[in-house]
Amino acid sequence: MPLRDLPRAPLALLATCVFFAICTEMLPVGLLPQIAAGLDISASTAGILVSSYAVIVAIMSVPIAAVAERWPRRRVLAVLLTTYAVSNLIFAAAPDDAVAMVARVIGGVAHAGFFAVAIAAAVSLVDPASSGRAIAVVLTGNAIALVFGVPLGTVLGTALGWRWAFVVIAVALSGLAVAVLRVLPPRDPPRTNARIPVMTGIRRPAVIVMSVVITLLALGHFTLYTYVSPLLLHDGITHPDVGAVLFGYGCGGVVGLVAAGWAVSRRPGLALVADIVLMCLSLVLAAVIGSSGGIIAVVALWGVAFGAFPTLTQTVMLRAAGDATDAASSLVNATTNLGIAGGALVGSRLLGVVAVPALGWIGAILVAASFLVYLVGVRRVNL
Structure with missing residues (x-):
């Protein structure tokens, strides 16, 4: 359509x-x-x-x-x-x-x-x-x-x-x-078939695998993003300019959303893989860039990656769930917010031990783990 x-x-x-x-x-x-x-x-x-x-x-x-x-x-x-x-x-x-x-x-x-x-x-x-x-x-x-x-x-x-x-x-x-x-x-x-109860739908293997993928993606993202303002200040952005840099992140998010809307009707699984790679790359660059000009570009790129995240994960989860749409949507909501809370907790615990940019490496490792889980899901449960 x-x-x-x-x-x-x-x-x-x-x-x-x-x-x-x-x-x-x-x-x-x-x-x-x-x-x-x-x-x-x-x-x-x-x-x-x-x-x-x-x-x-x-x-x-x-x-x-x-x-x-x-x-x-x-x-x-x-x-x-x-x-x-x-x-x-x-x-x-x-x-x-x-x-x-x-x-x-x-x-x-x-x-x-x-x-x-x-x-x-x-x-x-x-x-x-x-x-x-x-x-x-x-x-x-x-x-x-x-x-x-x-x-x-x-x-x-x-x-x-x-x-x-x-x-x-x-x-x-x-x-x-x-x-x-x-x-x-x-x-x-x-509906052309019976509506699958939520508690039945969440037990489907493909749904479980995608729940793990989304949790790891959100954990990786929010481990650093929760502390993005301290990261920007560390890399030389002044307090008055933090809002402008985050506006660039939001604009990147709009670009990612538009790109995801185009991709989901074609190859949603491949688009999700590309987005995971882009998010991992963004987190690594955020960890190593160390300059004000560089971090502005990295944050915008990061925004593109996360802007595509909701549409792609929702679409792939719905495809994995089949006719269990209510179960799929509820689990995307639950796992994303688990990542928000968990990422903030992981970051807060590590900040006493490492500098803010190092959180980018932790986030990248978590995102890379989501990539591996997704590949296993493609092979084992027909994602």
Whole structure:
């Protein structure tokens, strides 16, 4: 199905939902000093509000998907978007870090279910051959949120106060919950075969192998990316210019997303292999480059690699899962967030022993391990 023939309104709506979901998850990173000051806590304690969110998503993605599969996806998405909105309002009104943590846990639960259901909903709207393109369209919301949404939210939170930034997101999510009920089909499209339960789908060998691949990829990436600002400062980038370099990373991510959208309808497995190699190369270069001009180029290249990551891993996982689409989407969500939390933990433990650039070598080793696991999967379980 050509891009122009895809169902534009539903996919654009889902992409917008993804945009605000990512803003909910990542905006605290941009407003961490203000949040810490507002709640009268240290920056490290405020950082737990970010990592705990990822842990909740990793733990809850599969169980929530298993429960949610009993209801139409439109209704589930509306409930999850409303839950997102409530979590943002509680966070905005939080008088202390305990209430803020409750808000982030609620948001993490919503996030755990949202991506599994949203991706499965997008795939259900198109024929199987067009599923990769549909996923790429929906995940543009992810790239745009990282490139524009989080920086703009940071500017808004800095100008008006961090609490107002989360109020704005909550209002937008409430409107999207209503829009989902109006735009998406009232019933899931009929399937040519039985819908495979989530708990059955996650036990398929190809799905297990891809889960390991995604976990290792995310671990490798976030072992260094969590500490990308210290890396840039180490290589000679000044504090005021860090944001501009990360904007270049985001622009690279858009390029990677577009390239992945083109590749998934042709050779998704080969494209994933190429992306793994590119990510590994980027991490090695980040470890050895050591200059301000060089690290700017490397970070942009790294952005291309990670920008392609969501679309390619989702598509290959869905292909591995066959008709177990809900299981596949929930596991991609769980394993990616396991990598986010695990990468931050690995990096924090190693930073007391090694310099920041050395984390690039650790990340590259983990990514290389994912490459080997994928090759085994191709040979043994027909990935």
